[in-house]
Amino acid sequence: MDSNSPATLLVVDDNPTNLAVVCAHLTKCGYRMLTAENAKSALRRLERIQPDLMLLDVMMPDMDGFQLAAQIREREDYHGQPMIFMTALDDMESKLKGFAAGGVDYITKPIQHEELLVRIKTHLEVHQLRQELSLENQRKDELIQELEAYDMTVAHDLKNPIGGIASAAETFDLMDDLTDTEAREIVEMIKLGANQCQHIINGLLSFARLRKGHATLQVVDMEKLARQSIDALKTMIQEVNASITIEGALPLAYGYAPWLTEVWANLISNAIKYGGCPPKIVITGSIMGQKVCYKVCDNGTGLPADQDSMFKPFARNASAYIEGTGLGLSIVERILRRLDGAIIAENNPEGGANLTFYLPSANHAQ
Template sequence: MSEESPATLLVVDDNPTNLAVVCAHLAKSGYRMLTAENARSALRRLDRVEPDLMLLDVMMPDMDGFELAHEIRKREDYHGQPIIFMTALDDMDSKLSGFAAGGVDYITKPIQHEELMVRVKTHLEVSQLREALRQENAKKDELISQLDAYDMTVAHDLKNPIGGIASAVETFEMIEDLTGDEAREIVEMIKLGANHAQNIINGLLSFARFRKGVVELSTVDMQALVKQSLESLATLIEEYDAEVRIEGEIPPAYGYAPWLSEVWTNLISNAIKYGGRPPVVIINAKSTDDKISYTVHDNGNGLPDDHEELFKPFSRGQSAYIEGTGLGLTIVERIIRRLSGSILADNDPEGGATLTFYLPKPENAD
């Protein structure tokens, strides 16, 4: 049940009159009503529709309400929905049997409809709160899992550059008469290790930054952002002797320019690093009625078989396509999702990897 849609209630009673009266009162509050006149019919209903709350008569032929509740609770998808029993039985043993069968409440007949309305409303609210808590706990469990991966990943990834720096310093201390070339080589080793460690730390900071934060969205000149990214990657392009082609116009999108600059820089640098030798990177875009797709294609060996893992934090898959801590594409995916878009990664049948992200079209765009 969402905040926009009404709750769906299933009422099971072998007395058609009771069934009609209960449903009529509940329907006045806007609930969507489902009915069944026996347990077997109710179970068939549950094969097709998942109600948010169930009201079960107890005294029914063939299978009573307690037995029906036991059958419902056996089903994997029906462990949490509230079950309220309706019956003339008001002795303690019957009530205990109802709770043991998985019921959350017990209403005795004749039913006071004001009481029924209050109990239904209360149990729906409790159920919603319980589901929200379950989802929140699931998010926390996922975060804990990510942090566990973070511990191992950062320790592993920082070990190499820091070890390189320590080794260079040790060499510097051991050699008494360093030539100028030897000193410059050691300094370069230290710089490379420091830059590598800094890149890992920057990636982790970006990962944390894009998990939260409020930004003001506007129309973004994507053509200009691509050019800026290429300028910032000029050294990398020269180092790899890469060819980067922009095919056609890159239309504007609705988003946040600083974040989208990070997206372009990350995707283009990945395409260069993991493209062919020399790399050829093709950038293009396509406009639809309400969205624009932006594609970065490389001429490399393609993505690993488990490339659906690319956007998960600290995951590298079977390939070096994710570098460092494995946060680059995770950051990209989180940015795009925060901007109400989506991103897909796939292999081109003709070779190379293709990463395509979709963003909303500006309102005033043609």
């Protein structure tokens, strides 16, 4: 339920008069109303829309309110929305049966409208708080898992380059008769280890900045950002003789340029690393309704079988697109999610991999 929009209520009652009176009063109070005159009709309604709260009459033909509640609870799309029973039955056994069926409250007829409003408001607020608490707990669990993986990453990934630096320094210290060639080799080992450490640390810092960062959204020239990223990777491109082609014009998007620069840099550098020999990368863009779509296609060996794991922080896989801390694509996925976008990874039937990402179009800013 969106706190800024009125709640949607489903009222199920086989008495048309009761249904009309309750709905008329609740509509005046600002609620959006759905109605059903029997349990089967209610279940059909639930196939099309999920209300925020349900008011169920107990005494109905074919299927009573308790049986209806039990069926609703078994549905995959039921997420704990409160169900309140309405009935003339006020004996303890009926009330206990109602709570056992999943009801959160029990209102006896004739219904007092003021009481009904208070109970509806209370249960909507409780349900909203439970949803927020569940989401917060989920975020905390994810954070705990990421912090545990972070510790393992720092310990594992920094161990090898730091060990290499220490070994090279020890060799340099122990050997008094180093030739110029040997000295240069040791210096290169130290530089390589230091660069590896820097790469790992930069990835971890980017991940941390994204978690805390705030963005001011605006129209972004995506072709300009893509070409800037290509220019920044010029040395890498020349080393492997990679070719990068932007086919057609890339449409404008609505987002945050500093973050999207990181998206392009990660996707293009991955395509270079895991492309063919030499790598050939093709970038395209198109407009799809209210979204814009961009593709980065390479000519490499393709993606791992478990493609979903590619976007998890600190993921590791023996196949392509997972290297070092495994943060690159995780950062890309988080950036796009923060910008109301998404990314899909898939293998090209003709060979290579396609990474396709979506963003709101420039029209979103209007």
